[in-house]
Amino acid sequence: MQGGWIVDFVDSARKNGYTRIEAQNDAEEEWTRRVQEVTPVPLDSKVKSWYLGSNIPGKKVEVLNWGGGVPQYYEIVENTAKAGYKGFALSSVEA
Template structure:
């Protein structure tokens, strides 16, 4: 893909070494101002493609607009926020039979790949509600502003559970 983090490391190498990590399935620690749709850790495998793409694109567009209004020049998720999201995705999947399969659901079908949960399983409605809570409050993001100030929000989103 050619996407490199702030240290010049390609995302494929980051993911190869550490496993796939994302924050809300849309952004990645160390990759400022990078947003991706229809990617791992979102409900992509459990939803209609255009529906999740539209949902993510709308949320990202609104978030970027709020960043512009706040005169932010750079945004990246914090490492703890990203780790919590990955943990949430894994915890939810572990309540199912998915981790017991050697399939693309867990990347177990690719020799040498880290076996891990790749899909947020609570569906689009819960996913969007959780993401909007995060984005509206800029929870778990490091934001650098045009005036040189930096705000690091360590508040984490409400952890999703199967009861949600």
């Protein structure tokens, strides 16, 4: 599902002449807040692990993956696509 969504997004961007996709800062912050809100802190959150981002010096150790269930995740990404990929900045970069 996620891979297909990404392929569709890239395909849509290319068809519209865009060559670059970047998440907007406010959308990143909102997504992180939502992930933290719905995802229970795992028991291994005290363990140093790339899975929680502790492999990057100075980075906040936190849950990074959606834990709110597949149906809700699917609804979110589909609504994002229907809204013209709101939260992403599309642009073109000359080669």
